Amino acid sequence: MAEGTIKRLTDKGFGFIADASGNDMFFHMSSVQGVRYEDLREGEKVTFDVGQGPKGPRAENVSQA
Numbered sequence: 001m002a003e004g005t006i007k008r009l010t011d012k013g014f015g016f017i018a019d020a021s022g023n024d025m026f027f028h029m030s031s032v033q034g035v036r037y038e039d040l041r042e043g044e045k046v047t048f049d050v051g052q053g054p055k056g057p058r059a060e061n062v063s064q065a
Helices: none
Strands: 002-009 014-019 024-028 045-053 056-064
Parallel strands (some): 024 056
Antiparallel strands (some): 002 014, 014 024
C-alpha cells in the first residue's frame, strides 16, 4: 500500500494524488473505498494501490489514511 496526498479533485469524478516521490497518480471515483468521492478534500492523506491504466500507472483502492 502506498501513501500520498490528494493534489487535485475535479467535478468530473477523477483526481490526482501526489505520491511519496512527488509523482502525480491519476485516480477515478470508482477506485475510492470506504468513503464517498464527494467527501474527499484536496490536501488529505490517502493510501492506495498502484495499478496500470491505459495511459500509465494509476491509483486504485484509494482510502483515507
